[in-house]
Amino acid sequence: MVLVRGEDPAVVAGELRAVVEELLEGRDRGMVVEEQGGGGEELSLAAVLDGLGTPPFLADRRILVVRGAGRLSTAEGRQLAEALGGLAEGVWLVLEGSGGTVPEPLVRAVREAGGSVVERSLRARGARQEAWAAVLGRSPVRLTPDARALLEQHLGDELGRVEGILAGAAAALGPGSRVGADDLLPYLGAAGGTQPWALTDALEAGDLPGALRALHRLLDGGQLHPLAVLKILERWADLLLSVEGGAWGTPEEAATALGARSSYPVQKALRHAGRLRPEGVHRALALVAQADLDLKGASGLPPEVVLEVLVARLARLSRRPATRPTGRRSGR
Numbered sequence: 001m002v003l004v005r006g007e008d009p010a011v012v013a014g015e016l017r018a019v020v021e022e023l024l025e026g027r028d029r030g031m032v033v034e035e036q037g038g039g040g041e042e043l044s045l046a047a048v049l050d051g052l053g054t055p056p057f058l059a060d061r062r063i064l065v066v067r068g069a070g071r072l073s074t075a076e077g078r079q080l081a082e083a084l085g086g087l088a089e090g091v092w093l094v095l096e097g098s099g100g101t102v103p104e105p106l107v108r109a110v111r112e113a114g115g116s117v118v119e120r121s122l123r124a125r126g127a128r129q130e131a132w133a134a135v136l137g138r139s140p141v142r143l144t145p146d147a148r149a150l151l152e153q154h155l156g157d158e159l160g161r162v163e164g165i166l167a168g169a170a171a172a173l174g175p176g177s178r179v180g181a182d183d184l185l186p187y188l189g190a191a192g193g194t195q196p197w198a199l200t201d202a203l204e205a206g207d208l209p210g211a212l213r214a215l216h217r218l219l220d221g222g223q224l225h226p227l228a229v230l231k232i233l234e235r236w237a238d239l240l241l242s243v244e245g246g247a248w249g250t251p252e253e254a255a256t257a258l259g260a261r262s263s264y265p266v267q268k269a270l271r272h273a274g275r276l277r278p279e280g281v282h283r284a285l286a287l288v289a290q291a292d293l294d295l296k297g298a299s300g301l302p303p304e305v306v307l308e309v310l311v312a313r314l315a316r317l318s319r320r321p322a323t324r325p326t327g328r329r330s331g332r
């Protein structure tokens with residue numbers, strides 16, 4: 001059995017297709033695959049439980065695909081977990097867990113039964129690169145390094161569009177073709193969006209080009225209003241101030257004290273606040289506060305320009321050395 005989960009339904013759907021295709025091993029899909037919860041229909045737990053115990057008919061295997069496992073309640077997840085032991089011989093269970101949180105008892109039961117859990121979240125460290133590698137590993141064409149870089153830069157976190165773009169390139173250029181950046185351009189379509197943490201991660205790295213790319217993706221096409229982008233940066237700066245100077249034993253202790261749902265952003269904030277030192281943290285807060293005034297008309301600059309200036313200043317602040325070299329300054 002296999003559980004595929006992640007927050008992006010399109011990414012999870014692509015991985016799910018790949019899992020089912022691998023299990024089919026050339027068999028007729030119509031004879032082998034049964035789906036529950038697909039096509040917008042409500043997932044029926046009773047139908048799923050019945051399907052677990054139904055052996056294959058006129059085939060040597062049956063693939064039961066259950067969509068919407070992320071919408072199961074904890075009680076339903078526990079009930080399904082308990083039923084996994086009664087899986088009929090020849091039945092392969094594939095669970096799709098996007099659009100919610102898969103109950104932990106069910107995740108644990110899949111692992112304990114020897115199944116695999118395929119994670120396709122973009123939020124964990126290194127997960128974005130792993131998700132990109134998985135999607136491109138199924139590509140019907142061979143991308144050159146510059147074509148891959150163009151595709152990643154163009155789409156940002158919209159991995160759900162990758163398969164369609166590559167399928168279009170394969171249809172026009174032939175499956176297995178070597179595709180360069182110039183060959184790929186006609187199939188790209190509109191630029192994709194990004195997630196808010198792409199902006200703050202770039203700022204913490206002092207990566208000005210990356211931060212500006214993330215900013216423009218958030219703004220392009222009205223994905224976010226400039227004031228909403230500023231609110232992201234305000235929350236980021238407020239977290240830096242909250243952790244700065246605190247006598248925290250561990251990031252988990254800090255997260256608990258601050259009422260944060262996850263220790264991961266707190267851990268990043270602790271690391272970045274340590275690099276900036278108190279004067280850097282306070283400078284970041286002052287820059288964000290000034291941008292708030294400027295967006296409300298204090299400067300007369302267009303909102304996009306105000307945010308570009310703010311992002312440039314914050315990125316430059318992150319690149320500054322934490323301490324000044326000692327010694328006398330030379331006169332001019």
